[in-house]
Amino acid sequence: MRASSPTRIKSTASLPETEERSSWIVSLHHPSALHNLEQIISASRGKQIVMFLDYDGTLSPIVQDPDRAFMSREMREVVKDVARYFPTAIVTGRCRDKVYSFVRLAELYYAGSHGMDIKAPSKHSKCHRGNKTVIFQAGTEFLPMINEVYKVLVNKTSSIPGAKVENNKFCLSVHFRCVEEKRWAALAEQVKEVLSAYPQLKLTQGRKVFEIRPTIKWDKGKALEFLLESLGYANSNDILPVYIGDDQTDEDAFKVLRDRGQGFGILVSKVAKKTNAAYSLQEPSEVKEFLRQLVVEWKRLSSLQGGQYIGRAHM
Numbered sequence: 001m002r003a004s005s006p007t008r009i010k011s012t013a014s015l016p017e018t019e020e021r022s023s024w025i026v027s028l029h030h031p032s033a034l035h036n037l038e039q040i041i042s043a044s045r046g047k048q049i050v051m052f053l054d055y056d057g058t059l060s061p062i063v064q065d066p067d068r069a070f071m072s073r074e075m076r077e078v079v080k081d082v083a084r085y086f087p088t089a090i091v092t093g094r095c096r097d098k099v100y101s102f103v104r105l106a107e108l109y110y111a112g113s114h115g116m117d118i119k120a121p122s123k124h125s126k127c128h129r130g131n132k133t134v135i136f137q138a139g140t141e142f143l144p145m146i147n148e149v150y151k152v153l154v155n156k157t158s159s160i161p162g163a164k165v166e167n168n169k170f171c172l173s174v175h176f177r178c179v180e181e182k183r184w185a186a187l188a189e190q191v192k193e194v195l196s197a198y199p200q201l202k203l204t205q206g207r208k209v210f211e212i213r214p215t216i217k218w219d220k221g222k223a224l225e226f227l228l229e230s231l232g233y234a235n236s237n238d239i240l241p242v243y244i245g246d247d248q249t250d251e252d253a254f255k256v257l258r259d260r261g262q263g264f265g266i267l268v269s270k271v272a273k274k275t276n277a278a279y280s281l282q283e284p285s286e287v288k289e290f291l292r293q294l295v296v297e298w299k300r301l302s303s304l305q306g307g308q309y310i311g312r313a314h315m
Helices: 006-012 019-029 037-043 073-085 096-103 140-159 181-195 220-230 248-260 284-304
Strands: 048-053 088-091 109-112 117-119 135-137 164-167 172-175 201-205 209-214 239-245 264-268 279-281
Touching (some): 037 284, 048 284, 073 088, 073 284, 096 109, 096 117, 117 220, 140 164, 140 172, 140 181, 140 201, 181 201, 181 209, 201 248, 220 248, 248 264, 264 284, 279 284
Parallel strands (some): 048 088, 048 239, 239 264, 264 279
Antiparallel strands (some): 109 117, 117 135, 164 172, 172 209, 201 209
16 A cells, blocks of 8 residues: 555655565564563553553554444454453544444543544543543634635535545544545645645645644644543553554654653554554554453453552553
8 A cells, every 4th residue: 555645655655665574664663562462561560551542543444435434343342341441542533423433432531633622431420630521622713714624625625536525523634545546646735725725724644634633732642641631640650551553643642652751652554654652563453452462461460469460440
């Protein structure tokens, strides 16, 4: 699969990497989280694991139609089991309500629109700090502008078959996975032309998607920090945050963990990428297996140690 945008295609076209060789390079520089599960478990001894999960490409496969990015029943059961033992959040570029309709687990935290729209679990709405329901929305003043730009982009990009504009409430996505490669550059120019009239919005790139967000200092890394604070773990040394994601926007969260010197980022990718993650997994099926094994091992060691091996379950 080619790189995710016209710009990146030009910069990576000379790389003669096969998928197999690229996977080997990722594993070399960022060891498999599955193969190093024992090391991760060891680092969590006496600590509370806090789990952060991207959605597309992490819990569900990347698909042609973003409206059909359904997670499997098996993945849902694994995530439900994870949330039973560790505070768990979905952190995604999707609209929060949209991703909830995919996941359908009320016991999770949901951070939509790249973390700009956060809601606590409806089953357990008391957070650990302050006993208040955690609801956070950044950039509400941009909502009218986002809606306006959405309408302009839908009209503007209608001339390019396969282009799809998605309104994620606090941000927009322009998908070009179904666009002919020869039209990618033209689509990019159309998007840039529209945004030139809206300097308060910025353009970033993901996996065959253009992301449009307000120019505020908020991203998935900020969302991770906010959630840790809301859980009462802002300055705690007794936690092990784990963030699993596949996209460029997840790098903000990986960097936060690396800068904190606390926890691990896990990149989901079959190809070599520059990343702040410490470990890698190649695809959602490996994510499912990693999460499953993590819970099994936690329960086994916790029972051996009278529930003290990795701290107590959060519920």
